[in-house]
Amino acid sequence: MKRYDLLVIGGGSGGVATANRAASYGARVALFEAGRMGGTCVNVGCVPKKIMWTAASLNEAVEEAADYGFAARTGALDWAELKSRRDAYIQRLNGIYERGLNNNKIDVVHSFARFVEPHVVEADGEQYTAEHIVIAVGGRPVLPSIPGAELGITSDGFFELQSQPKRVVVVGAGYVSVEFGGLLRALGAEVTLALRRDHFLRHFDKTLRDELMKQMEADGVRIVRHVTVMDVQKGDTGLLVELGNGETIDGVDTLIWAVGRRPNTDRIGIEHTGLELKANGTIPVDHFQQTSVAGVYAVGDVIGKYELTPVAIAAGRRLADRLFGGKTDRHLVYENIPPADRHCRTFRTPGGRAVRARQRQGI
Numbered sequence: 153m154k155r156y157d158l159l160v161i162g163g164g165s166g167g168v169a170t171a172n173r174a175a176s177y178g179a180r181v182a183l184f185e186a187g188r189m190g191g192t193c194v195n196v197g198c199v200p201k202k203i204m205w206t207a208a209s210l211n212e213a214v215e216e217a218a219d220y221g222f223a224a225r226t227g228a229l230d231w232a233e234l235k236s237r238r239d240a241y242i243q244r245l246n247g248i249y250e251r252g253l254n255n256n257k258i259d260v261v262h263s264f265a266r267f268v269e270p271h272v273v274e275a276d277g278e279q280y281t282a283e284h285i286v287i288a289v290g291g292r293p294v295l296p297s298i299p300g301a302e303l304g305i306t307s308d309g310f311f312e313l314q315s316q317p318k319r320v321v322v323v324g325a326g327y328v329s330v331e332f333g334g335l336l337r338a339l340g341a342e343v344t345l346a347l348r349r350d351h352f353l354r355h356f357d358k359t360l361r362d363e364l365m366k367q368m369e370a371d372g373v374r375i376v377r378h379v380t381v382m383d384v385q386k387g388d389t390g391l392l393v394e395l396g397n398g399e400t401i402d403g404v405d406t407l408i409w410a411v412g413r414r415p416n417t418d419r420i421g422i423e424h425t426g427l428e429l430k431a432n433g434t435i436p437v438d439h440f441q442q443t444s445v446a447g448v449y450a451v452g453d454v455i456g457k458y459e460l461t462p463v464a465i466a467a468g469r470r471l472a473d474r475l476f477g478g479k480t481d482r483h484l485v486y487e488n489i490p491p492a493d494r495h496c497r498t499f500r501t502p503g504g505r506a507v508r509a510r511q512r513q514g515i
Contacts, residue, residue, distance in 0.1 A: 153272070153279045153280065153281055154182070154278065154279070154280045154281070155280075155281055155282065156179075156180045156181060156182045156259075156280065156281070156282040157174070157179040157180045157181065157282055157283065157284065157476070158170075158171070158174045158179050158180070158181045158182075158282050158283075158284045158285070158286065158472075158475070158476075159181075159182050159183075159184070159265075159273060159280055159281075159282040159284070159285045159286070160181065160182070160183040160184070160285075160286045160288060161184050161265045161273065161285070161286065161287050161288060161289055161420060162183075162184070162185060162191065162286075162287065162288035162289040162290060162452070162454075163183055163184070163185025163187075163189045163190065163191060163249070163260075164190065164191020164192060164193065164194075164288060164289075164290050164452060164464070165190070165191055165193055165194075165452065165461045165464045165465050165468075166191075166288040166290075166451040166452030166453075166464030166465060166467065166468045167183060167185070167191070167286065167288030167289075167451070167452070167468065168183070168189070168190070168191075168249055168252070168253065168468075169464070169465040169466075169468040169469050169472075170286050170288065170451060170468030170469065170471055170472050171183045171253065171256075171258050171472075172252060172253065172256050172258070173468065173469045173472035173473065173476075173477075174472040174475065174476050175256040175257060175258050176256065176472075177472070177476035177477050178476070179472075179475075179476045181256075181258045181259070182258070182259040182260075182261060182280055182282075183253060183258055183259070183260050183261065184261045184263060184264070184265035184273070184275055185260065185261075185262065186262065186263055186264040188242075188246050189246045189249040189250050189253075189260075190242075190245055190246055190249050191290050191452075192290050192291070192453070193461045194242060194245050194246070194249070195242060195246075195311075196307060196308045196311050197307070198461060199241075199242060199245065200238055200242060200311050201331060203234075203238045203241065204234075204238070204335050205331065205335050207229070207234055207335075207339065208334070208335035208336075208338035208339050209338070211226055211229070211338055211339055211340075212338050214226045229316060229339060229340075231313075231314075231315055231316035232314065232315070235313070235314070238311075261275050261276070261280075263275040263276040264419070265280075265420065266419075266420050266421035266424075267420060267421035267422065267424045267425050268421060268424055269424060269425075270424070270425045270426060270427075270445050270447075270448065271283070271285060271447060271448070273285070273421075283447055284447050284449070284475055285447065285448050285449070286441075286448075286449045286450070286451060286468070286471065287417075287420065287435060287443070287448065287449065287450040287451075287454060288450070288451050288452045288454065288464070288468065289415070289416040289417065289419070289420055289454055290415070290416055290452055290453045290454060291413040291414055291415045291416055291453045291454065291459075292306075292308070292413060292414060292416060293306035293307050293308060293409065293410070293411075293412070293413050294306075294409075294411065294412050294413060294414050295409055295411075296323075296381070296409065296411055298381060298382060298383060298384070299383045299384065299385075300383055300384030300385050300391075301384060301409070303384045303385075303386065303391055303407065304323075304384060304391075304407035304408060304409045305406070305407070305408055305409070306408070306409050306410070307328050307332070307408070307410060309408075310332065310408060313406070316339065316340075316341070317336055317341050317405055317406035318340075318341055318342065318405055319341065319342045319390065319403055319404050319405050319406070320333075320336050320341050320342065320343045320344070320404070320405070320406045320407075320408065321343075321344045321346060321391075321393050321401055321404050321406075321407050321408070322336075322343065322344070322345050322346070322408045322410060323346045323381055323407070323408065323409055323410060323411060324346075324347075324408075324409065324410030324411045324412075325347045325348065325349065325351070325352040325353065325354065326352070326353070326410060326412075327353060327356075328410040329345060329352065329408070329410035330345075330352055330353060330364070330368075332408055332410065333345045333368065333373050334368060334373065337368070337371060337372055337373045338371075342372075342374075343372070343373045343374065344373075344374045344375075344376060344401060345368075345373055345374065345375045345376070346376050346379050346380075346381060346395065347375065347376065347377050347378070347379070348378070348379070348380055349377070349378065350377050350378065351365065351377075352365065352375075376395065376397075376399075378397070379395045379396050379397050379399075380395070380396045381393060381394070381395060381396070382394045382395065382396050384407060387402055387403070389402065389403040390402065390403040390404045390405050391403075391404040391405070391407055392404070393407060413453070413459075414432070414433055415432075415433045415434050415435070415453065415454045415456065416454065417429060417433045417434070417435060417454060418433060425445050425448065426444075426445055427443050427444055427445045427448060428443070428444040430456070432456065434454060434455055434456030435450040435454055435455050435456075436455075437449065437450050437455050439483050439484075439485075439486075440471070440474065440483050441455075441467055441471045441483070441484075449471055451464055451467045451468045451471060452464035452467070452468070457486055458486060458489050460489070463484070463486075463489060466484050467484040470482045470483050470484050471483075
């Protein structure tokens with residue numbers, strides 16, 4: 153059995169930050185990550201999404217350039233080339249994360265880790281133990297329990313698309329659905345956004361949310377309110393998406409589910425720890441990131457509180473400061489946290505052509 157001062161399960165923002173800060177104090181650290189380094193944000197979240205957002209914004213800028221005297225015109229987007237360049241950029245980031253860990257002499261285990269005892273994890277047939285273990289496994293998008301749900305994709309699948317979507321249905325009312333709907337429309341897709349209630353972004357600022365809905369509808373995003381998807385089937389020209397109001401949208405080439413996420417706590421052998429979970433699978437922690445099991449901690453999306461990359465990083469670094477840096481009362485205060493990146497990128501979602509046109513006309 154291999155012994156360390158700290159084991160970190162998960163190579164996302166929170167896990168990497170915790171490991172690097174602990175190693176800076178001389179702790180012997182092992183980090184486990186079966187996938188690409190950097191977690192959701194780097195691989196299938198913030199970073200690739202912003203690349204797509206920028207592409208959509210550039211397309212709009214070129215369309216509007218003629219109003220300012222430029223002899224500019226848009227051309228057909230080479231989606232495959234965009235994806236190739238985006239993927240190459242993400243791979244460079246993966247390498248930067250990896251090199252940073254290696255430079256800090258952290259043992260990176262490219263394998264899935266599962267608990268076999270409260271302070272013992274197993275990966276690739278080898279067992280590891282430490283006085284301190286951090287769970288930073290993040291979460292994943294979910295599919296609804298309806299017939300044909302598997303014919304759609306989640307935000308993860310969006311970044312695997314090999315060709316440009318043309319006729320899209322996005323289901324969900326959160327910022328992921330709004331961002332995808334806006335950027336796809338700005339790139340020329342026919343987009344329907346299906347909401348269960350009257351508004352999207354219900355927990356965001358009402359004035360901004362309401363104005364954004366007006367802008368997106370003016371720019372051609374069809375927003376269908378008070379509906380759920382009842383059934384999805386394959387048709388002759390694409391998917392058939394049946395809504396609860398009796399409407400069927402046919403010829404859909406891409407159905408995107410943005411209906412929520414769940415923590416990955418069901419994949420790491422939690423049952424062998426005695427650790428308490430909430431009904432939704434998140435891990436309760438105190439203000440020191442301590443779980444119900446002594447010496448086992450959790451940071452990031454897996455605790456279900458302020459699911460933002462900078463928050464996970466800040467919490468992980470403070471935890472390492474306390475455990476290995478002698479800062480005995482060091483912890484993150486989960487108050488007055490501005491989700492600036494999430495809000496700004498949502499409310500700057502491409503799709504504001506109609507409003508900008510009115511502004512140019514002095515309306």
